[in-house]
Amino acid sequence: MSGRVSSVSSHVLRRVVARPWQGEVLLATVVLLLTAALAFAPLATLLVLVAAAAVWALVRFPFAIALTLIVLMGNLKVNWYLGFCTLLPEYLVLLVA
Numbered sequence: 001m002s003g004r005v006s007s008v009s010s011h012v013l014r015r016v017v018a019r020p021w022q023g024e025v026l027l028a029t030v031v032l033l034l035t036a037a038l039a040f041a042p043l044a045t046l047l048v049l050v051a052a053a054a055v056w057a058l059v060r061f062p063f064a065i066a067l068t069l070i071v072l073m074g075n076l077k078v079n080w081y082l083g084f085c086t087l088l089p090e091y092l093v094l095l096v097a
Helices: 003-018 022-040 042-060 064-082 090-096
Strands: none
Touching (some): 022 042
């Protein structure tokens, strides 16, 4: 291995060994915040979690951006022709792209 890779990994290991409780505190904080958010505003929290999952999926699978835009634009065209109100959901996909 190169010296740079081993120095980075040893730096990370030293940091973890120095503060072994840090990961557990972070996990506990995230769980408590998520629980509080679900208790006080369940619908908004679920919408944020779904949006975060959608962003993760689009970043992980970039070819899905084109497919998602095709599906959403088809939905927009149907809504426009039928006179329904639409929220233009493709803006999130374009933002990730």
